[in-house]
Amino acid sequence: MDEFALGCTLGFDVSAPAELVLQVAVASPATETLTAPVEVVELPGRQHLLRLAPGLVTVAYQATVRPPVSAPARVTEVDRIVALRPSRYCPSDRLAAFAAGEFGVGADPAGTVRAITAWVHERIAYQAGSSGPTTDAVDTLLGGAGVCRDYAHLVATLCRAVNVPARVAAVYAPGLSPMDFHLVVETAIDDHWYVWDATRLAPRPSLIRIATGRDAADTAFATTVSGALTMPEMTVTAVAPGNLPADDHVSLVALA
């Protein structure tokens, strides 16, 4: 096998007619299948809208991806401006002074981002169940524990707070254990986007992008737009061809 095999199976229990938006599809698939028992509306940005009647529904996504050639993408002026704004889970305006005191507001964005990701890696304990859907980066900074979403939000928040543009990317992450959807950060350095993962739980060169946004509000793999449902079943697959690459989590790596 010389391609990535990616995908997920999501089982929903719908209790009231629901609109569900999925973000599970990869950016540049070689092959791709989305299987669902209802009509799927494809929206811009690889979002899929499903209108679900009450009952049990299973949705499955499978894709293969050829190993990406990752040239760092250019940061547009508008991207840069948006990536400096505070967002729901990244209230960079609230902790600007703390971040400036801890990391400085300097001329070396790469060094600053390295210092921030190392600090978050050291200070935050990875702990399943320690956070919830309304947890923001301030909660994580104070509480000292979280999951990938919380690490990404705290890194992005601290970066924006010291004027380094930062956004998040939902990805398939070969090597992650237990396997799950993953959230990482991209920062603008010398006008290009580079990816960072303060959990250090999967190598960055084999991450495969699903969605890009300001924080988890933009990139959740499943968002209930209306109605009510639970998700009793979820399986994620992310297999890279060959051995996983090494990653020092310090060098500049671009997300394809």
Place this chain on the structure above:
Amino acid sequence: MDEFALGCTLGFDVSAPAELVLQVAVASPATETLTAPVEVVELPGRQHLLRLAPGLVTVAYQATVRPPVSAPARVTEVDRIVALRPSRYCPSDRLAAFAAGEFGVGADPAGTVRAITAWVHERIAYQAGSSGPTTDAVDTLLGGAGVCRDYAHLVATLCRAVNVPARVAAVYAPGLSPMDFHLVVETAIDDHWYVWDATRLAPRPSLIRIATGRDAADTAFATTVSGALTMPEMTVTAVAPGNLPADDHVSLVALA
């Protein structure tokens, strides 16, 4: 005169070389001038980027606009999905239960929005200086006072919390006193955008749109991207031709 006369004069005192983004230009000007002593980079979305050296800088914008024919704009699926997400100053996920208890999650979005704007109008006291740049809709709900920004954030937050898509719009507001930039809300009703102003300080039919976004993080008239500056001088002009229209703040009005 049968046109709107709109504009502003902004005086900045720059203490460290600064990048400043202005959002002051209207959507469909008949005539338009932006005067600044430095080069101005025009970005998509009518944003203007200025790179300022230390010292005093004055920027002036002037436009005329023909009376708009305001047919309500259609809400796309992607717009609708984004307009339901929580954002920095509109943490709709945090107060979902409160909003559902107070307003219900129902089948009549127009009635729900009317109830929300009337409630916010009654409960919140307009009070200059009662809020700051980090104030969010929860602060305003609890503290009971605010300015136009806070009214707009609280209305948008409560709407999203009960599944009514809501975004904000920065506008020129003829009739506002004291004159200033103004922030209002647009909600999706029957797949079209309609505008609401819980301050009820200016009639909606003569509002002129500047910028549209999730909350004030997207629509501020001036954002310091880097560097340091203060704004010792600010004058806003917004004059409508003829008498101002009446507004009951209950009927459906579209923002041009």
Place this chain on the structure above:
Amino acid sequence: MDEFALGCTLGFDVSAPAELVLQVAVASPATETLTAPVEVVELPGRQHLLRLAPGLVTVAYQATVRPPVSAPARVTEVDRIVALRPSRYCPSDRLAAFAAGEFGVGADPAGTVRAITAWVHERIAYQAGSSGPTTDAVDTLLGGAGVCRDYAHLVATLCRAVNVPARVAAVYAPGLSPMDFHLVVETAIDDHWYVWDATRLAPRPSLIRIATGRDAADTAFATTVSGALTMPEMTVTAVAPGNLPADDHVSLVALA
């Protein structure tokens, strides 16, 4: 049997030498036993301090209490002043405006407290696991769910916010199901303390007081002062003689 039978068995797993303060003893026992495998230091206010070495420790408390004759206690000036202050989980200063808008700041404290407890009873859903140790009354107001601690905090906070002095009391609550320690509110009305329980899960006339304070920070049944431990086992007993009394949760009832 014509006496109350009250008590608890608490099993601790101590991982680092710990100081533990228990507040489980009732105010006026007829008989009383505290069983622990280590020395117990009795502190003022019926607090018990235990110094625990690593390992498993079981502590048991048993008491009988004669049916109390509950004459309402007088409110001293100092009590009244303290009971108006905001506290950790009752930030009455943050939601003063919301409370005034919803309930008014009036001349009828009994009516105000009845309105507040009815509102909290209706708006908040009793839901085990919906809150945690750092949850405060604002979180509960917004999130719409909680357990007895959260109901008590929200009622006390809203009362203080409209100038009705309020404190909390930890109690044994015959009739509670599932049986557990319980937290209720006392408010000052006409210079006497009366008890309120917005959960309405146990009749107030048969509540037996353990501890009194500003909020759960003062009245927790077990507080780890230093060290580290978990509590894998906990059983609470609270049996009243004869049938449980009726309670309309509206009339004035004093806690003995």
Place this chain on the structure above:
Amino acid sequence: MDEFALGCTLGFDVSAPAELVLQVAVASPATETLTAPVEVVELPGRQHLLRLAPGLVTVAYQATVRPPVSAPARVTEVDRIVALRPSRYCPSDRLAAFAAGEFGVGADPAGTVRAITAWVHERIAYQAGSSGPTTDAVDTLLGGAGVCRDYAHLVATLCRAVNVPARVAAVYAPGLSPMDFHLVVETAIDDHWYVWDATRLAPRPSLIRIATGRDAADTAFATTVSGALTMPEMTVTAVAPGNLPADDHVSLVALA
């Protein structure tokens, strides 16, 4: 003069009949006068209750105090337990992990307190008007600015969070400029109370205690219990006999 001369003049503008509690009186006056145009009720803990009719009211307090012989006071078990609890403006439970990560939870309370006060002194900027009555220690940690109240709250919070008992004391502070009421922290070290001031704006040996409590909710010099008033006039006097003592803000000093 070989005595301290302390006092204040407070002018109130009462708009609705108000109950006001003052905490301005020192602990061990040589001479003392409280002048008010209405009856003053003296409450335990040197609190004074005034019932004020609408209009302008001036209250003046003057005292002399002999230079104190400051033997550190013993910390009782109950004091220690209360001084470890989170409180309204000192939510030590929220930032326990941050504090442990930054300062450790160790065996050397004096060293820990020195590290905390030095860190707060360095990281927080003294800035009049940067905080308000609802500002808590988390806000100050994030926002990086405050006044004496905020410094005291942040120090007390960080101390409690790493298991060092801490309380606050309102004091007259000779040498403070501009002169005002002052708030400092006392921590329990080797079973005695020692005083700390991270603002470093006045020498600790000549501080004169007014009130002691968990945070500013307990120690405010003026608290409106009911009614409505503003305070258009306030003058504080605090003069020490002879030269002010030196203070390295590192050694152990007891507050008399």
